Structures are given as structure tokens and as C-alpha cells.
Amino acid sequence: MKHVLFLTCICLLSCNAQKHLGKEIEGLVLLEQDGYSGVEVFETKEIRDTKSLNKFYSQINRTRKPGLPVPMIDFSKEMVLLVCLGEQQGQKSIQLSKIKETETEFVVGILMDGKTGKPEEMKPITTPFYLYKMPLTDKAIVFQQVD
Numbered sequence: 001m002k003h004v005l006f007l008t009c010i011c012l013l014s015c016n017a018q019k020h021l022g023k024e025i026e027g028l029v030l031l032e033q034d035g036y037s038g039v040e041v042f043e044t045k046e047i048r049d050t051k052s053l054n055k056f057y058s059q060i061n062r063t064r065k066p067g068l069p070v071p072m073i074d075f076s077k078e079m080v081l082l083v084c085l086g087e088q089q090g091q092k093s094i095q096l097s098k099i100k101e102t103e104t105e106f107v108v109g110i111l112m113d114g115k116t117g118k119p120e121e122m123k124p125i126t127t128p129f130y131l132y133k134m135p136l137t138d139k140a141i142v143f144q145q146v147d
Contacts, residue, residue: 022097037129039084090123
């Protein structure tokens, strides 16, 4: 009887998580993450050229000595997804997933996970960013936050 109850709980929890996450994005690789981007509001962006990637890195490297190196990307085969979380108190992590794909758009779900522990007033304020690369697609990328 204990085993049946345990298996039922596992199934309910795993089904609930799958409903919110969507499917894994094939070829998605985390290139860089850091606690300081200088971007104070939540922002997502697809980057399809070297000039735009260099512009973002010049922004985050303004106050860094030495700055973070710009990753080498072959934009003829790959593209970059950028997620800036804006001002956050404490550490957050994100997970990206494919929610829907049509002939013209690719919907990317963003699930944020906050770590608890210290009271809110003791957590530092950060502006984290996450930089991912994925295979190039000519579909429009639409970002959607998932609860």
C-alpha cells in the first residue's frame, strides 16, 4: 500500500512539472551566465549577428576589468538567446523549453526558480543574465514566462 501511494505522488508531481515546462529545445547550450548584466528590467532577446552580441558584451563589460570574453558563434549555423532577469533579490535560475512551434514562430518558455534560505533583506540585489546558443532557425522567437 505504501508503494502505491508513493508511486501515485511521484506521477502527480512529474505530470504537473511536464505540463508547465514544455519540451526540451534540441541543441540548446548554455554559453554564459552571470549575476551582473546591468539590465535593470526583465528582457529577452534573440541575437542573430556578431555586432549585436558585441554590443551586449560591451554593455556588461563597462565596469569589469578585465571584461568577460565574447563567445565565438558561427551565426551562419547558430543563433543566441539572451535572457536578462532584471533586478533580483537572491539567486534565481531559469530553465528554457519549447512550448509551441508553428511554421512562422518558435515559442520558448522561461521557468524561473528562486532559491530560498536567507530572509529577503539579507539577499544581495543582482541583475543576472543567461546566454544560450541554439541551431539557427528563420522562425520568429517568442519568449513566454511559465508559472
